[in-house]
Amino acid sequence: ELQYPSRLNCVAELLDAALARGDGARIALRGEHDNWTYAYLHAQVNRIAHVLRSTLGLETGNRVLLRGSNTPMMAACVLAVLKAGCIAVPTMPLLRARELAVIAAKAEVNAVLCADSLRAEVEAMELAPAARQRTVYFGAAGEAMLESLMAAQSDQFAAVDTAIDDVCLISFTSGTTGIPKGTMHFHRDVMAICDCFPRSVLRTEADDIFIGTPPLAFTFGLGGLLLFPLRVGASAVLLEKLTPETLLAAIQNYRATICFTAPTFYRQMAPLFGRYDLASLKKSVSAGEALPVATRESWLQASGLTMIDGIGATELLHIFISAAGDQVRPGATGKPVPGYQACILDQQGQPVGPGVIGRLAVKGPTGCRYLADARQRDYVLGGWNLTGDAYEMDADGYFYYRSRTDDMIISAGYNIAGPEVEDVLLRHPAVAECGVIGRADEERGQIVEAHVVLRPGIAAAPELVTQLQEFVKAQIAPYKYPRAIRFLPSLPRTETGKLQRFKLRTE
Ligand code: 3UK
Numbered sequence: 175e176l177q178y179p180s181r182l183n184c185v186a187e188l189l190d191a192a193l194a195r196g197d198g199a200r201i202a203l204r205g206e207h208d209n210w211t212y213a214y215l216h217a218q219v220n221r222i223a224h225v226l227r228s229t230l231g232l233e234t235g236n237r238v239l240l241r242g243s244n245t246p247m248m249a250a251c252v253l254a255v256l257k258a259g260c261i262a263v264p265t266m267p268l269l270r271a272r273e274l275a276v277i278a279a280k281a282e283v284n285a286v287l288c289a290d291s292l293r294a295e296v297e298a299m300e301l302a303p304a305a306r307q308r309t310v311y312f313g314a315a316g317e318a319m320l321e322s323l324m325a326a327q328s329d330q331f332a333a334v335d336t337a338i339d340d341v342c343l344i345s346f347t348s349g350t351t352g353i354p355k356g357t358m359h360f361h362r363d364v365m366a367i368c369d370c371f372p373r374s375v376l377r378t379e380a381d382d383i384f385i386g387t388p389p390l391a392f393t394f395g396l397g398g399l400l401l402f403p404l405r406v407g408a409s410a411v412l413l414e415k416l417t418p419e420t421l422l423a424a425i426q427n428y429r430a431t432i433c434f435t436a437p438t439f440y441r442q443m444a445p446l447f448g449r450y451d452l453a454s455l456k457k458s459v460s461a462g463e464a465l466p467v468a469t470r471e472s473w474l475q476a477s478g479l480t481m482i483d484g485i486g487a488t489e490l491l492h493i494f495i496s497a498a499g500d501q502v503r504p505g506a507t508g509k510p511v512p513g514y515q516a517c518i519l520d521q522q523g524q525p526v527g528p529g530v531i532g533r534l535a536v537k538g539p540t541g542c543r544y545l546a547d548a549r550q551r552d553y554v555l556g557g558w559n560l561t562g563d564a565y566e567m568d569a570d571g572y573f574y575y576r577s578r579t580d581d582m583i584i585s586a587g588y589n590i591a592g593p594e595v596e597d598v599l600l601r602h603p604a605v606a607e608c609g610v611i612g613r614a615d616e617e618r619g620q621i622v623e624a625h626v627v628l629r630p631g632i633a634a635a636p637e638l639v640t641q642l643q644e645f646v647k648a649q650i651a652p653y654k655y656p657r658a659i660r661f662l663p664s665l666p667r668t669e670t671g672k673l674q675r676f677k678l679r680t681e
Pocket residue numbers: 347348392393394395460461462463464465483484485486487488489491492493507561562563575578670
């Protein structure tokens with residue numbers, strides 16, 4: 175059981191506490207251009223908090239829309255909003271004006287802090303006049319507004335006294351369908367995610383150096399690249415626009431020890447691993463979408479590391495099922511992270527036993543609280559969070575991902591999980607990436623259709639189609655083989671590394 179005082183500001187707990195225990199001179203954040211010690215981060219956060227309260231006149235509970243790629247200054251802005259007793263509304267860097275306006279209206283934002291590099295869409299977006307007046311940019315080459323406002327402020331700021339169950343974060347889901355949903359999280363939830371997965375599965379230490387790709391605006395990145403390192407006095411590398419090559423180079427240059435990214439990045443990094451000196455890397459965390467066994471194996475072969483797979487969700491803030499080290503069972507995501515419970519439910523909401531595919535249900539210290547959205551009723555049932563994933567449990571309590579519940583392919587009466595077919599295809603030497611979907615078919619209802627990206631130097635050919643089909647039939651039940659195969663130069667993915675299956679379906 176996690177015990178926290180009833181009044182708590184999570185940034186006081188994460189940052190002021192670091193100074194109090196003597197971590198001031200340690201490096202908290204490493205950016206492209208500079209290193210920020212805990213003392214400097216603390217001072218910067220305090221100055222921004224003063225700007226928010228004094229200059230902008232914000233009050234406790236006001237909402238601040240945040241925009242920026244992963245930089246120390248963006249991290250400081252997020253922390254300052256929370257420390258000032260306000261609510262952070264982070265937005266993904268690639269969102270356009272129209273999407274930002276929906277979020278700003280829905281979250282009723284009172285102010286905007288935006289990186290200068292992303293200002294165009296903020297200038298173009300629709301925004302309430304009061305919030306427009308309180309829009310401040312940071313990180314410009316010449317005169318930067320936020321930085322000049324900060325110059326006059328004290329570097330001391332007492333964290334605003336908040337209740338542990340005051341909302342401090344509204345995080346929007348990527349929303350592949352429908353209007354994006356805002357998920358609300360308390361100061362308590364921030365503490366809870368820091369004290370669950372990182373402690374019991376990842377086992378972080380003060381000397382760890384975290385690195386990775388997820389944006390701070392995605393809770394995967396907010397936790398893994400900011401909150402988790404701060405909780406233990408470790409440091410985080412915050413870099414913009416990473417590619418598989420530049421991430422590998424950064425792991426080498428910063429001597430990073432823990433990497434957070436999505437399966438597709440690990441797939442692309444594995445063949446390049448040998449070109450770098452990556453001896454510092456101790457742990458690699460994969461989340462965002464299912465980790466194919468083939469990817470786990472190629473990463474192990476390249477790096478010698480057993481991947482830590484973990485399923486998380488914006489609704490639950492971070493990872494709730496995972497496994498590390500000798501607890502890993504290939505094909506399984508893992509077991510519920512201590513503090514969480516999970517079970518599999520059938521269509522009627524009744525629990526099913528081992529070996530039966532059903533709907534994943536999760537309960538724990540964090541949970542879904544949509545901001546004014548009727549879809550709350552679909553996600554939470556009797557205290558259990560229904561993530562929309564089809565899962566299966568084994569007799570030892572391991573949880574195996576099968577597909578998204580609405581992505582299950584039904585072909586001639588058979589249920590077929592696309593990710594299982596993808597896993598087999600990824601083992602074929604010609605295949606770099608693939609996505610498997612159900613395509614409407616008069617005779618069978620749906621047929622299995624594979625979208626394949628070939629490895630460099632390999633050409634699409636009719637013989638290859640037959641080869642890939644035979645390859646699948648030889649390894650899993652033949653009815654699962656892709657009756658249609660299409661070759662593409664790349665697959666459509668979200669900013670968070672998730673395959674956009676709906677785009678494959680409408681192609
Ligand atoms: C899928 C996975 C299989 C699954 C997230 C870590 O992805 C995150 O949050 P989102 O709200 O999406 C949630 C959905 O993504 N998924 C995520 N991880 C896995 N499926 N294996 C996995 N390891 O469908 C889930 O319901 O974007 C991940 C931490 C914080 C996050 N917000």
